[in-house]
Amino acid sequence: MRSGRAAALLAAGLLLAIVPSVASTGAAAGGPAMARVEGGRLPLFYPPPGGAAEVAVPPFLLDVRPVTQGEFLAFVTRRPEWRRGRVPALFADRNYLGRWAGPTDLGAGTRATQPVTQVSWFAARAYCEERGGRLPTEAEWEYAARANEVRPDAGADPERVRMLLEWYSRPTPKDLPDVGSGRPDVHGVHDLHGLVWEWVLDFNSTMAAGDSREAGDAERTRFCGAGALTAADARDYASFMRFAFRASLVAAATTPNLGFRCAADAE
């Protein structure tokens, strides 16, 4: 059983000719190669009241690009319970993999090299677990996403914020670009910005943990003017938009511009 799955994963990996040339490290097998991201300190966008303004992020491994349609097709081919029409409504809404021609057929309108979208958090998590990994935490994702081509923390660069806003402002194109088409950052990771939104393990934790005293009403503080009250940097519009996007999700939700990549603990 286990060896059979490994073989299938290997086959899925071979199908993809565009795996970036980053040394594959550690736990994960199949799917994209993983890059090692050295840890560091992450300033929190919504620091808890009275709590620390930043957190330590230990070193971790991260897929160098989002999971593709082809990789996810291989996954549901191996795992029928995650096919469209088979997955319980509790785990994925009715648009799950809705772009595909059939439950195991991408169809003419979808390339295997495009990022997979219309996947729920449950399905994304199951995919990563099969590979022996997990979804990145929000802190890991945000930490990695601060890098540019030359340094690990370019988060405050105004020109970069402007570029992100331009991408965030544009509607999702009907035909998404292929994964890995952008230049890699200093970690060797592609596409954290500019391609699709990505699931993180604790996508709703910022809202839920906002302030236990306002339990049940936590999201209120994220709207309108109040959103600026609680944020660390009211000028970081790109972060506002990412956190707002995540907050709009539930775990069964799928959207045409939301994909994922996997992470793993560094050894």
Added chain:
Amino acid sequence: MLIPRWFAPFAIALAAACSTGSDDKAVQPAALFDAAAAVPQGQPIEAVLTDAPHVPPPIDRKTPAKVVVKLEVIEKVMEISEGVEYTFWTYGGGVPGKFIRVRQGDTVEFHLQNRADSKMPHNIDLHAVTGPGGGATSSFTAPGHESQFTFKALNAGLYVYHCATAPVGMHVANGMYGLILVEPPEGLPKVDREFYVMQGDFYTVGKYREKGLQPFDMQKAIEENATYVVFNGAEGALVGDKAITAKKGERIRVYMGNGGPNLVSSFHVIGEIFDRVYTEGGTRFQENVQTTLVPAGGSAIVEFVAEVPGTMILVDHSIFRAFNKGALGMLKIEGDDSKDLYSGKEVDSVYISDKALSSAPISAAAAGLKSGKLSKAEQVEAGKVLYAGNCATCHQADGKGLPGIFPPLAGSDYLMADKRRSIEIALNGLSGKVVVNGKDYNSVMPPMSQLNDDEVANILSYVRDSWGNRGDAVSPAEVAAARASTPRPPGAAE
């Protein structure tokens, strides 16, 4: 809060009509209306939603209802100015968003649908909602999803709605706002035309009118340094063929909103006085208002009668916005002239301070014409002044012209040979070769488009009576006849 005082005057008028002979003291205040206790009657109604400048029809229901509103969020690229594109985030596909009209006491079941190709989650904060976030918390919707919440319209008034998803300023700056009107139970006074106009300010990386797809400029937005200030989502959205129109004598109501995100509007209609302004979209009106302040995230209802035909210009009277940022609209009033209310130009006399000529003769001639007793002497005197301002630069004060360039009028055979032709030359100009007193001239005289009929008549009467010329006066009627029967060159006065 629940007393509909909006239309107290209306209620009084009704009451007066129904109780002939009663005095004012007998008029009862409008009945108390407990909107919170209103129970929906009958089947749910799907709300009629309209794009600006259109407004849904007035509500003639006498009972509260359950009203279903379905509003779709669409992110799309549209023109903000000619050749300039911008990625708008819209409620219903346009800026401003769809106009929503309900009745006080209605129960509103609100569906917010976020299209699957949206990049962002969105929500809606309706200022007409009494409840946390104005609906924002209950309507937060991911792309490809729909949210539903229900509220009761407790207060009458004209309210702004907008997106309240962080960063809220950017959502609003991209066009996510519109108006919801909550009519009082007795409705609004009847008018002939209703329009929906909403102002907004926009911030682009490129300069004003720089062509191409222009991204949002966060820094300019924070500095409140708007690139565009426009009505109804684009420069020119209410101009030319897209102007709003009405007929003379009609009563007009404009639901005016300001989405902001930053700027307060000094809303003014050039050539109109607002008979009534329900300031800030509330229940009381001010009368005889020239310019009304519309706050960002606020509204006003203005009413006026279009007494005089013509094109009235809607502006933000922070006037650089009108001339350099796009805050211009047009209201075209069709109908016959109302000369008793507005004459049009009566006198265009020349004011020449450096030549120190009195314009009194011009006024005298105008008065003479009006009384029907215009004399040749008056015409010549007025014509002398007008000649100095309009003709003397070329033909010279002594009428001798300049040799080889400007033909002489003094003792001119060409001029005196044909009275009608001289009128036509003044009206239409003259170019090409002419022979005057035996000498060739090949030059260009522009049409004297700035002069009206009696001015041309006065000038020609003067010229025909000066510098050795001996001719009769030219009457304004002769000029009018020539003007009517000769083709008008482009740009010439009508």
